[in-house]
Amino acid sequence: MTIFLVTFLVIGIAILAMAVGVLAGRRPIGGSCGGLERLGLECDASCDKPCPERLARMQSHSREQS
DSSP: OHHHHHHHHHHHHHHHHHHHHHHTTOOOOOOSSOHHHHTTOOOOOOOSSOOHHHHHHHHHHHHHHO
């Protein structure tokens, strides 16, 4: 039972620390390896309006191919 309580306490402190970091205005936890883009794959969300970064990338890519 002691191990359970210590584990629960450690996990609770970790979650509390992450919440305080978000409330303090820091960026939320995010990936650091580039995700699918690093592998050369694109996420296809099938959205009609891409975000500004993706739109700029798509436009520069189409200019390079022309």
